[in-house]
Amino acid sequence: MCGIIGISSNKSVSATIINSLKKLEYRGYDSAGLATVHNGMINEIKSEGRVDSLEKNFDLKNLEGNIGIGHVRWATHGVPNSINAHPHSSHNVSVVHNGIIENSTSLKKFLVNKGHTFKSQTDTEVIVHLITENLKITDLEEAITNTLKQLQGSFALGIIFKDIPNLIVGARRGSPLAVGYGPNENYLGSDSYALKSMTNKVTYLDDGEFCIIKKDQVLFFNEQGIKVNKKIFELSSEESSYDKGHYKHFMAKEIEEQPNTIKSGIKEYVDNFNKDINIFNFPWKIEEIKSIILIGCGTAYHSCLMAKYWFEELTNIDVGIDIASEFRYRKNRFKKDTLYIFVSQSGETADTYAALDICNKNNMKTCSVVNVIESSIARDSNFVLPIHCGPEIGVASTKAFLGQILVLYIFILKLSSLRNEINKNQYHKKINDLKTLPELIEKTLLHDNEIQAISSTFNEAKGSMFLGRGFSYPIALEGALKLKELSYVHAEGYPAGEMKHGPLALIEKGMPVVVLAPKDNYYKKTISNMQEVIARGAKVLLITNKSEDEVISENIWETIEVENTNHDLLPFLLTIPLQKLAYYSALKKGYDIDKPRNLAKSVTVE
């Protein structure tokens, strides 16, 4: 969950490193720092808080040097403060790290016995002293190779050296790391986002590899220290910008972008002329797939759950879902005719990547649904379904969630058609309905003032419930997660039918309860669950869809009616008011909406 940047150049690097770190803050932002090598010295500055605190606390003009590394931190070992901030340096080595060193305690004991002194509480500092120790007895490449062998756990590293002032070493195991190529300079970065503003040519390190980056040369080595050749990728030139435009927050921009991102997703896969769906280069015959398991974390897991309902509705395929951090430790029974689908916006989530790695090691069929096509999960899947939403910067996922469920729905429609589980007319009708989705979302986004007006009720309550059945249940979970992660108040998504098995005891007078009750097959049952909570004093926000039926109104605090459409598509529309509810609740509390406390955009550690 940290961000790394390194630059080896023919000119001063500190200002460029600072600018790159600002782009990396979505990966972590409780402390930041950088170090350069200049005139035979390692110059290091670091502080608690955001990157701009570095600019406030230090005069960057004095931080000279054509070689440098920088870091934004999300704390795993050691509280966020200037001592635990990276880089960590000895007299001749400076290191930035993303990951967790699992044998840091034993290594620290060994190094203290060798006379090394430690300043921080971090696991990272052992790497600094281990390299320093190994450099006493051998050359650079061997010292790096030996050091990496002694480390257990995960790392992406950037390393500079007082006595070798013309290069940076990068190393990767389990945390993403990329190299970028520029004119008279080369770069090291946690991911392509970090490098995109400086170059569109990148190489990704694979686990166990390290690299030596000079301003005019980059060398790659495997874990035995043997040189290897690596492919250079051209980054997609998605025009989505990194600025917020006229919006106050990236999240607000990304919510409002959804009609366009859904449009680009449909354009990518739907063939309007032939009224068909194109999933190009799908590597398997349909009959080779007898079951499907979808895996993800957080919002991506909710996308998996949403897909399960559509799979059950539109196909006879046996479908399972799992949370990646559970799957990776489960005693899984692998069957060769199972397709594993990994859903991940960033494509770098450690638990999801570990689950993918286990499936790859068991020669399973793997497919990923990602937003970052250059990501580790995308690169290591047999097949990729990109969601084409453009960079999602707000930590709370919005457009990527809709993009994920759109691509999954399109994929399911196609499978259903290929397996003859949907007739041609139904298939064409659903494709036509899909094309109306951007406009329906546009209209749903207009529900704004009424949501702003009620959002403070959720802030003042000690907790809230989000209830739904069937297709609405994954959306209830997603709405509760949005409110939790943005306004730091407890909110629980729950199957409406389950309330009577315990959680009904939570309901007390004035407690806000969101009830998702579109007029689908579950409507009547959900309305009766709603009346159970109203009878116990709950303030119900009913979210349903417009129809000729009268809308139940007695004792309901507020009702929001989204546009009516094919029931398959209602989950897209039900999600929008919940995204806005979370946004306005957090706005009223004055919280940092794009960077909520304790969270980061890409959870690249366990």
Ligand code: AGP
């Ligand atoms: C969603 O709002 C959260 N930021 C979080 O749950 C996120 O969905 C989860 O960490 C998975 O991230 P990924 O999609 O990049 O794998």
